[in-house]
Amino acid sequence: MADPQLTVVEQQLGAVYDAMHAARARTTIVGGLYGQAMGDLYPAEVAASSSTDWALLGTMVANLRMQPGQRLVDVGCGTGGVGLWLARALAACVTGVDVSSTALGLAAARARHFGLPAECADFRLGSLGSTGLPARYADGLVCVDALGHEKDRRKALEEIRRVLTGRPGGPHVRPVPGSAGAAAVERTGAANRPDPGRRGGAAPRTRDVAARLPVVG
Numbered sequence: 323m324a325d326p327q328l329t330v331v332e333q334q335l336g337a338v339y340d341a342m343h344a345a346r347a348r349t350t351i352v353g354g355l356y357g358q359a360m361g362d363l364y365p366a367e368v369a370a371s372s373s374t375d376w377a378l379l380g381t382m383v384a385n386l387r388m389q390p391g392q393r394l395v396d397v398g399c400g401t402g403g404v405g406l407w408l409a410r411a412l413a414a415c416v417t418g419v420d421v422s423s424t425a426l427g428l429a430a431a432r433a434r435h436f437g438l439p440a441e442c443a444d445f446r447l448g449s450l451g452s453t454g455l456p457a458r459y460a461d462g463l464v465c466v467d468a469l470g471h472e473k474d475r476r477k478a479l480e481e482i483r484r485v486l487t488g489r490p491g492g493p494h495v496r497p498v499p500g501s502a503g504a505a506a507v508e509r510t511g512a513a514n515r516p517d518p519g520r521r522g523g524a525a526p527r528t529r530d531v532a533a534r535l536p537v538v539g
């Protein structure tokens with residue numbers, strides 16, 4: 323797998339997030355505040371650095387529609403809770419990508435807690451625009467509260483498209499409504515298949531979502 327070179331800006335971003343993740347790891351205050359604010363909607367085990375709640379986890383599971391043994395990619399994975407939780411729920415393997423090496427270290431250390439064997443939980447340095455992952459590597463992909471920090475969202479979406487495996491019809495990207503700053507993305511060839519969750523037909527395709535990204539945040 324290629325070792326992606328982070329740009330200077332991405333390295334600076336990584337340093338900022340290194341400090342944030344290190345500070346969060348030293349205290350339970352932030353998790354406690356999330357818990358207080360979200361009540362029983364808060365999935366404490368995930369300990370996300372985002373407002374991921376039980377509803378968003380459920381929406382991601384439903385949209386990903388993955389099979390056991392497949393590979394989930396979590397871009398902007400932070401300390402890995404979202405991807406690890408999803409991988410356990412879906413009997414999948416997870417590859418997390420982030421610009422923060424501190425977050426990646428913390429994420430790797432959590433894999434055992436989620437019962438994932440080492441070969442099934444991989445966390446690597448990379449950015450939304452340059453993940454370093456091979457083309458068609460992922461069977462499903464999530465990106466929670468990271469795309470909003472990316473200036474070149476079109477490049478990030480093109481990278482997501484490249485990493486996702488396409489069945490005939492190609493991958494499509496599905497923004498999760500009502501979750502500020504979060505987008506769940508799946509690959510499936512069923513871009514033109516009627517989606518029971520959407521009135522009137524097919525899920526939006528990548529280029530539609532690219533146009534709507536300011537809405538996705």
Ligand SMILES: C[S@@+](CC[C@H](N)C(=O)[O-])C[C@H]1O[C@@H](n2cnc3c(N)ncnc32)[C@H](O)[C@@H]1O
Binds near residue numbers: 370421467
């Ligand atoms: C708010 S945290 C969310 C982490 C995780 N997705 C979660 O929900 O717990 C944002 C994460 O995205 C990462 N990030 C931000 N911009 C990124 C970029 N351009 N490429 C890769 N990671 C990025 C940060 O390092 C940070 O760990």
